[in-house]
Amino acid sequence: MAEVIVVVGVVGGAGASTLAALLARRRALTAGRRRGEPAGRGRGGPGGARLGGTRDDGVVLVDLDPGSGGIEVLLGIEERPGARWAALREVRGTLTEDDLAGVLPRWEGVEVLSGDRRRGAPWGDPASAGREGGSTAVAGDGLVAVWSALCAGSGTVVVDLPGHRLPAAAPLLAPGLAAADRAQVVLLTGQDVLGVAAGLALRPGLEALGGASRAGAVDDGARPVRASDPALPGTLVLRRRPGARVAPLEAAEVLGVRLAGLLPTDRSLPRATDRGLGPVVPGRGRLAAAVARLERRLASA
Secondary structure, three states: OOEEEEEEEOOOOOOHHHHHHHHHHHHHHHHHHHHOOOOOOOOOOOEOOOOOOOOOOOEEEEEOOOOOOOHHHHHOOOOOOOOOHHHHOOOOOOOOHHHHOOOOOEEOOEEEEOOOOOOOOOOOOHHHHOOOOOOOOOOHHHHHHHHHHHHHOOOEEEEEEEHHHHHHHHHHHHHHHHHOOEEEEEEEEEOOHHHHHHHHHOHHHHHHHHHHHHOOOEEOOOEEOOOOOOOOOEEEEEEOOOOOOOOHHHHHHHHOOEEEEEEOOOOOHHHHHHOOOOOOOOOOOHHHHHHHHHHHHHHHO
8 A cells, every 4th residue: 555645735835846746756766776776767767658567666746736737847847748637537436556557757756647737727626527618627536536546556645735725635535545554744834923823724624634534444453443533644844934933843832743844945946947857956955855854754654
């Protein structure tokens, strides 16, 4: 079963999509080292869709941000072949992870399931998604089928999910989260009072996400896990703010999650993104070190 890491952008502009991409890339590098592969390649080469085979300990980055224009644009892979959410909107029934092998485009050894610049967000109004001339956002059934297949497989699934989508996300993501080997949430917010307040406002959504994923699951074969059980394990990452007066440990205590650390700003990121390289950062820079620490912490949780 897969490990699922849901990166939730509590406030806009904190860099949740970038963090999700860097975290997925770091996990792919870690898996590649275990297999003895060159850095940055992963199975299937540096870019494009795979030619076939199966998914084993690979990494998939899933874009669930309907307002981003597609995480593929951030990564610079919008011209690469492979399926986007819009192409999967008619999927029905049960899929396996092998059904998706060779289907998705790749970036830095990571398979990417993204929204499409021209054809809308990865999810939307299911009522209009199936009508001729209606929304091209993926309908609920298609999202659940693909999502459940990824979570029931192996490897790691990293999700970019905006905080305002949490209430709607719970029933759609619950089947996949229940099937996953384990699931964790990374909350990214600003190191300021507004960032902490926004995190508190998301608490009901996090509890709904965790409770929905646990409903009907079995804990150690002894009893059903109730929907009223605690939210998914949460880890807090604060976007560093110059002159911030909010103490990181106090913010974590208020939000009821463990603190992973601060996310620094890397001024090279905008240039790399504008050149179509995606959020590639120097391996020994502060941002790369922060992402590496977060990845290790999540792996050992």
